[in-house]
Amino acid sequence: MAVETVTNKPVMADNQRMNGCGTPRKISRLGKITFSIGLCTSLALSSLSPLTPAAFAQSELPTLGDRISGIISLDEEYKMGREFLKSVRRTTSTISDPLINDFVVNFTHDLAVHSDLQDYRLAFIVIDSQALNAFATPGGVIGVNGGLFLNAQTEDEFASVIAHEIAHVSQRHFARSVEDAQRRRIPELATLLASIILMGTGSDAGPAAIMAAQGRSIENQLRFSRQNEAEADRIGLRTMVNAGYDPEGMASLFDRLMDLSRFSSRPPEFLLSHPLTESRISDARSRANRIPFRDATTDYTTKEYNLMRARIEEHYQSNKADAITEFSRRLSQAEAQAEKDVARYALALAYSSDDQHEKALEEIDTLLARESNRITYLVSRAEILIDARRADEAYHFLQRPLLVNPDNYPLLMARADSLIAQRNYTEAVTVLDKMAQLRPEDHNLWYLIAETQGQAGDISKVHQARAEYFMLVGDYRSAREQIRYALRIEEDKDSNFPLISRLRQKLKEVEELEREARQS
Numbered sequence: 389m390a391v392e393t394v395t396n397k398p399v400m401a402d403n404q405r406m407n408g409c410g411t412p413r414k415i416s417r418l419g420k421i422t423f424s425i426g427l428c429t430s431l432a433l434s435s436l437s438p439l440t441p442a443a444f445a446q447s448e449l450p451t452l453g454d455r456i457s458g459i460i461s462l463d464e465e466y467k468m469g470r471e472f473l474k475s476v477r478r479t480t481s482t483i484s485d486p487l488i489n490d491f492v493v494n495f496t497h498d499l500a501v502h503s504d505l506q507d508y509r510l511a512f513i514v515i516d517s518q519a520l521n522a523f524a525t526p527g528g529v530i531g532v533n534g535g536l537f538l539n540a541q542t543e544d545e546f547a548s549v550i551a552h553e554i555a556h557v558s559q560r561h562f563a564r565s566v567e568d569a570q571r572r573r574i575p576e577l578a579t580l581l582a583s584i585i586l587m588g589t590g591s592d593a594g595p596a597a598i599m600a601a602q603g604r605s606i607e608n609q610l611r612f613s614r615q616n617e618a619e620a621d622r623i624g625l626r627t628m629v630n631a632g633y634d635p636e637g638m639a640s641l642f643d644r645l646m647d648l649s650r651f652s653s654r655p656p657e658f659l660l661s662h663p664l665t666e667s668r669i670s671d672a673r674s675r676a677n678r679i680p681f682r683d684a685t686t687d688y689t690t691k692e693y694n695l696m697r698a699r700i701e702e703h704y705q706s707n708k709a710d711a712i713t714e715f716s717r718r719l720s721q722a723e724a725q726a727e728k729d730v731a732r733y734a735l736a737l738a739y740s741s742d743d744q745h746e747k748a749l750e751e752i753d754t755l756l757a758r759e760s761n762r763i764t765y766l767v768s769r770a771e772i773l774i775d776a777r778r779a780d781e782a783y784h785f786l787q788r789p790l791l792v793n794p795d796n797y798p799l800l801m802a803r804a805d806s807l808i809a810q811r812n813y814t815e816a817v818t819v820l821d822k823m824a825q826l827r828p829e830d831h832n833l834w835y836l837i838a839e840t841q842g843q844a845g846d847i848s849k850v851h852q853a854r855a856e857y858f859m860l861v862g863d864y865r866s867a868r869e870q871i872r873y874a875l876r877i878e879e880d881k882d883s884n885f886p887l888i889s890r891l892r893q894k895l896k897e898v899e900e901l902e903r904e905a906r907q908s
Contacts, residue, residue: 460526460562462506462507465526465527465560465562466507466509466526466527466528467527468525468526468527468562469511469525469526469527469528469529470511470527470529471862471905472525472526472529473511473513473525473529474860474861474862475862476513476515476531477513477831477860477861477862478861478862478863480515480516481515481516481517482513482514482515482516482832483514483515483516483534483703484514484830484832485514485699485703486767486797486798486801486802487696487699487763487764487767487768487798488514488696488699488700489512489514489797490797490798491692491693491696492512492514492530492532493512495546495547495550495693496510496512496530496550496554497510498631499547499550499551499554499627499628499631500554501631502627502630502631503551503554503555503558503623503627503630504555504558504559504623504627505528505554505557505558506558507527507528508528509527509528510528510529510530511527511528511529511530511829512529512530512531513529513530513531513532514531514532514533514534515531515532515533515534516534517533517534517535518533518534518535518538518704519533519535520533520535520536520538520539520645521533521535521536522536522549522550522552522553523553524553524554524556524557525557525562526557526560526562527557528557530550530553530554530557532549532550534700534703534704536549537696537697537700537701538697538700538701538704539641539644539645540641540697541644542637542640542690542693543633543637543690543693543694544628544633544634544635544636544637544640545637545638545640545641546637546693547628547631547633547637548624548625548628548633548635548637548638548641549641551623551624551625551627551628551631551633552620552621552624552638553620553624554624554627555619555620555621555623555624555627556616556620558623559616559619559620559623561616561619561620617668618668618671621638621668621671621672622675624638625638625672625675625676625679626679629679634676635672635675635676635679636673636676638672638676639672639673639676642668642672690726691726691729691730692764694726694730695730695733695764696764697730698730698731698733698734698737699733699734699737701734702715702734702737702738702741705738705741708738708741708742709742711734711738711741711742712735712738712739712742712744715731715734715735715738716735718731718734719731719732719735729755729758732751732754732755733751733752733755733764733765733768735751736748736749736751736752736755736768736772737768739751740771740772740775740776743775745772745773745775745776748772749769749772749773749776752765752768752769752772753769756769761789761792763789763793763796763798763799764798766785766786766789766799767798767799767801767802769782769785770782770785770786770802770803770805770806771802771805773785773806774802774805774806774809777809779805779806779807779809779810780806780810782802782805782806782809783803783806783807783810786799786802786803786806790803795826797823797826797827800819800822800823801823803819804816804819804820804823804836804840807819808840808843811843813840813841813843813844814844816840816844817837817840817841817844817846817849820833820836820837820840821837824837824856828856829860831857831860831861834853834854834856834857834860835853835857837849837853837856838850838853838854838857841853847877848874848877848878849874851870851871851873851874851877852870852871852874852891854866854867854870855867855868855870855871855874855894855898858870859898859901862905864898864899864901864902864905865902867898868895868898868899868902871891871894871895871898872895874891875888875891875892875895878891
């Protein structure tokens with residue numbers, strides 16, 4: 389799961405491998421689990437059209453008693469978003485690297501507190517794709533592609549995209565698009581009916597009238613979608629400024645996107661669901677020029693974004709020797725200290741991926757000499773040690789940082805990985821169980837728990853963890869089977885009545901979810 393090579397991971401025996409949702413093939417530095425049923429990030433993309441359409445208003449958000457909530461309530465949006473998220477988890481290759489995911493979670497929450505959101509039940513997913521894209525669904529699911537890091541060259545540009553997606557959620561564009569579709573349906577049907585009557589009378593105007601009616605319908609949908617995008621831009625810009633980001637970041641990213649679309653037969657995926665026009669760019673720049681902002685970002689936070697970009701960039705470098713050459717060049721040419729540090733960090737990762745672990749440690753230790761408490765450096769040093777088959781050293785190295793940050797997710801994952809690499813599965817499970825309490829909806833975490841419990845020899849807990857995993861990816865049939873396997877084991881013991889009771893209750897919950905899924 390986290391950041392180690394596959395050779396350091398416990399692998400289930402053939403008869404213990406998960407059924408359903410594809411069979412994991414490999415785990416990379418960024419924790420990518422690749423499934424044999426791959427989807428394509430276009431699932432998220434194609435979902436964007438229906439998930440992000442409406443009109444801008446500076447007025448307050450709808451309340452539970454308004455007409456929009458009468459059509460789709462906030463709770464209904466939440467359920468829809470979570471079902472969509474399960475589908476993406478089940479069918480799409482994701483990046484589960486704790487450092488990247490922790491950054492996205494914290495970054496988005498920091499922006500969200502400056503937004504118009506009323507419901508803060510957010511969920512996040514990072515898609516393993518170099519294509520530039522991001523999306524938002526009803527119920528506060530925020531997704532980004534790895535390609536967003538590659539293309540958003542500054543933290544302000546990255547913030548502009550996340551703030552835009554938060555605005556889609558806060559303004560309830562999906563519910564408002566449903567309301568608009570219902571409002572348009574009757575007059576559009578009436579027009580089509582009149583056209584069909586004309587055709588029935590033998591009039592030549594009938595076919596033309598039908599084409600015109602369909603054209604007006606499509607035009608209305610497009611206009612509504614463009615209104616949504618304009619509204620998300622304006623509100624997202626305000627969120628950026630309130631959070632201390634430079635609003636010029638939105639316009640500069642738009643300019644780059646427009647250039648990419650000019651010189652390519654296929655525009656960036658982001659533009660397929662977020663249509664970009666010259667007027668939209670000029671509107672963003674005009675608003676940015678009129679808005680005074682207070683720069684709340686710091687060199688520390690800005691560097692952290694660039695370190696995550698470097699991490700993603702190294703992940704997508706297929707030729708590690710070329711990566712070392714490129715990052716060495718950047719380091720030699722860098723002038724500002726922050727720029728040097730980012731290049732050095734990327735170089736350390738590239739050395740480690742090329743099995744040059746001593747050189748990697750030399751570079752990361754140079755960085756730690758300057759910033760001994762930066763968690764990204766600490767976790768990365770532990771990763772390099774584990775990669776170099778020095779897991780015991782990594783475990784002891786992490787003790788001090790964990791005393792200061794006992795619940796830090798990336799640090800805890802690094803500790804668990806060091807224990808797994810030492811084949812100390814029992815203690816590793818203790819660490820993983822703690823993380824499951826902190827992040828109960830992390831499907832990749834439950835997968836790793838199942839693997840590790842298998843190595844520890846607790847087969848009942850293997851099935852219990854698998855059940856949690858399958859529930860989070862929406863495979864209720866497999867979840868039901870896993871709970872029944874666990875129940876048989878526990879009932880044979882005839883000693884753990886509280887656990888048996890919990891498993892029976894969990895089985896009822898899964899069966900109910902399965903019934904709802906079949907009916908939907």
